[in-house]
Amino acid sequence: MGRTWTLIRRRLLQAIPVILIVSIGIFGLLELAGGDAVDAYLAVTGGGDPAFAERLRQQWGLDAGLWVRFLAYVESLVTLDFGWSVVMSKPVSVAILERLPNTALMMGAAIAFSACLGTLLGGIAALRKGTAADAGITVGALVLNAMPSFWIGLIAIVVFAVKLAWFPLGGIASFDRPDLAIGRVLDVAWHLVLPVTVLGLAYMALYVRLMRSAMIETAASDWVRAARARGLPRLRIVRRHMARPALLPVVTMLGLQAGNLLGGSVVVETVFAIPGLGSLAYDAVSQRDLPLIAGILLVGTLMVIVVNLLVDITYARLDPRVTDDRVRAGGA
């Protein structure tokens, strides 16, 4: 238990310079892009007389100089008090907490889906190396990976929501919520089938490739040869001696992917009208809502840290050789 806490503390400390660099970068980029929250607001509403924009800037605290605004931004990051989002007209924490469960649910399901299916298919491809099944799986996964996910999403909508009408067109839930809790869960699950499948299929290729090459590598290893020589059953060799060590890079990839899926979900969230963190981040940037950006940045970083912690813990369980992550860094 003590080891886990050391790990958590170290990960959090490592995150501080990352957050600092990223947040300064975002602030700088937005300054370069020009325009502030009032400009973004006026672009939508139009109109106004000479004093109108000025009054709004005072109200929203945007009339201060560059350094004052930057310090306020850093302060909100350091104190974890993000204050008021002018774009959403509500506290930043509320705006984020409204969206976080949707993204976490969709992202978690998509990672699980792509990793499970990808690993399975990659394993099958490795065992059937050089056959038509191998080629089919590898090429199929690559093709899915190469297609833009918004396009797969739209095709999925046309086929499964419009033509076949099996799944809803979009949204996270029906607007008439079912009365029973189980009904509400099923309703959300039904709404998530298409977006999760689309996200998952796009990322599956990575796991297929990783698992396939790792399995081929372990198949040629001495310990597998030794296991064969000992006359162990084939299934046991595949599961314990080939698949288990081959899973290590897959688990590492899971951690790396956590950040990607958050970013990649903006497009899928838009196509399927799912109110998630990705589209909130897009709005925050295009509306120049710095407090909201700071909040999302921090939550996003925390999510990635948490996922990576889980990965580290899983790693230690999968590979008994890993007793601390210095070994892992060298061995993986």
Place this chain on the structure above:
Amino acid sequence: MATEFSLSRRHLLLSGTAITAATLLGRQRLAGAQPARDGGTLIAAADTEPRNLNPAIVASNGVFYVASKVIEPLAEMDYETGLRPLLAIDWQGSDDGLTFTVQLRPNVTWHDGTPFTSADVAFSAMEVWKPLQNLGRVVFRNLESVDTPDDGTAVFNFSEPTPPQLIENAMPALTSVIPKHLYEGTDIAENPHNQDLVGTGPFRFGEHRPGEFYRLHRNEDYWAETLPYLDEIVFRVFPDRGAIAAGLETGDIQVSAFSAVPLVELERMAAIDGVSVIPGGYEGITYQITLEINHRRPELADPRVRQAIRQALDPSFIVDTVFLGYATAATGPVPQTATDFYTDDVQMYETDTDAAEALLDEAGYPRGDDGNRFSLRLRPAPWFAQTRATGDYVRQALRGIGIDVEIVSADPAGHINAVYTEHDFDLAVGSPVYRNDPAISTTILFQGGLPAGVPFANQYGYDNPQMNEIISSASETIDTAERVGLYNDFQRLASEDLPIINLVEFTFITVARDDVQNIANNPRWATSSWADTWISD
């Protein structure tokens, strides 16, 4: 195609009903064949969720789309009568232009049961429209007080003569009335009722699930006793346009307004059984595509160069190629849909590249060895596909007369800042809205002497005393005919001076399921109350 798609009110009147114009692409819709039916939920597509949904503070289409069903203005635009009374039943301006008296509808209650009175109108005008509203700050700037001699009368007192015609024209968009008893003594700009609306309209505000939907319920106590017909309106948030088209096909969405379905999709949508494409119902909010010009560039300060640029451009190309026919060529800053102000007695320009090149030679900008006369940076406004595409067209057309154009892109905030505050542009493609009277948001594009930082205004460095004089005298001319005359002069001078170039004008398109009735039956239909909208069997 372009000429068929006429937007004028006169055309719509001549053709009998707005629906006739609506069948350009759709099949003949069932209209008037059966009596209106009560009940049903209308599901409309929405693509934005405004941070402030209060139409008294934010007079914008995105807000009106949802809020106009809950909160009503004094009067609404109407194809037959021009103005249809809502909360006001009669109004009269004084001869000196210093007072404007409004008789209010009796027996109207707010959704919380409190009676609606002239005090609400006075409060809305003095505390909201004049000091806080984006458009009201311009139109009501000389409003000094509002007297309430009795519950049913509001008398607007102006410090300077204010044309009654302007107040009338401003009524549909600028006079949403909010309840005094819920706003008085609070921070109006951040009052929670700016989201949780309370109004007098045909629908009560139900709930808003961020990123999902707004839900409105029928107001059983609406002052028009037989209305509304619908039980509910749900505005579903669909950020993706392709998904909106798919939703109309499946019936998950029954109405999509403001050209939410891309123009290229319209032909396909019109061919779908049960779906119609309806181009009417937006004449009161006509947009234009303009080429904004920075007169701080010495080349562009020369009127001959601006004329040459105009002659190099072909508005009908933009109509046909960029708008696929859903637009008309513009002749000046007042669109043809504004029948009371529009004049075609202005300087007209033909597309003539030879004449354009001759003008540029004469102005002292011959082609150099590389064929270029000079280079310009063009910023197309990023908010419509058509503003961006027009930017590409302008670049191509100007290259033909030896002007090299570099396109500079930014997102909306960056664009507003660069053009209207920093003046960091040579040309820009803009899309100003004509809002029923030139004084509301059109003359400000030509008026000189504005400070930097006023968006959608003359930030072009253009300052012509004659133009300023016309604008200022029209703003205080009480006599309607005389006022219209001044705005005709305004259009003439704009066409001769060409401080900016008005290229084409367009209104939006509605796509709807065929069972939705009474669509596009007024010139601000998408932003009106939908009290008479109903769903047939």
